Amino acid sequence: MPILPYRHEMKPAFESESGLHVHWFGRYAGNSEWKVATSRLAADMILFVFVEEEQSQAIINGVPIALKTGDLLVIKGADEFELTHDPDRPHRNLATALALKQGGVMNQLLHRNFKRKYRLREPDVYVAEFEKVLTSFAQVGPFRDLAISGAIMQWLAYLLQTLRPPMARTGLEIRSAVDRVLAAEAWAMSRLNEVITIEAWARSVRLNSDYFARIFKRETGKRPMEWLNERRLQMAAQLLCNTLKTVAEVAEVCGFANPFYLSRTFKKHFGAAPQNYRRRLG
Secondary structure, eight states, rough: OOOEEEEEEEOOSSTTSSSSEEEEEEEESSSTTTOEEEEETTTOOEEEEEEESEEEEEEETEEEEEEEEEEEEEEEEEEEEEEEETHHHHHHOEEEEEOOOOBBBBBBGGBBBOOOOEEESSHHHHHHHHHHHHHHHHHSSTTHHHHHHHHHHHHHHHHHHHHOBOSEEEEEEEHHHHHHHHHHHHHHHHHTTOOOOHHHHHHHOOOOOOHHHHHHHHHSSSOHHHHHHHHHHHHHHHHHHHHHHOHHHHHHTOOOOSSSHHHHHHHHHHOOOOOHHHHHHH
């Protein structure tokens, strides 16, 4: 099951010093083939999907949800989801996945109690605010980032004022644990070429290894070392496709003991040896 977005390989649509991390912001679907296969949203993200035209269906953590024009779906970090629609009546949506980092909190929006689905009373207003952000992305010049940041914050302020999600009165300890997991992910991603033990990894976020392993599995769906190995393999795949590094060099950069171990593990995961994978996608 893919984790969306892959923070280490999907270039964000926008990032700012104010703490905004936007992985995508745009108008999607509109064709019969569109769908999002079963995926898990990265734990630091929140995803808003507004149905602009026609109807679609979602399954969130195993629960089916029917969506029609004017509905806004909220998918929160670590949720498992899939999205489909009737291919004979393809829908169109406005979607964004983002985080608002403030202080030591990886995403302030996850500390609010959003409902799973909203029916917007003024869908045209939502579309207009969303369009302002899309227009800002088309700007050029030295103040482009400032314009984008301002437009996104204006859209977000409108959204919060419209939905009025209360601050979570429970679960703050759980969200704190999630922030620890996210910090641990960032710590590991900056050290993929090093030997990482579960003890050192847990210490990096001031947790004991047993508790760390438990909350990591709860929030990511993967055991820590399983998650780490997948990140290394995904980085290896990116390097093989986008650089001229040898398999030995890729193994070293991605923290594999030797190229033979990388080749064996890579083939088991991707179904092809590194060199064959490179030739196939090259």
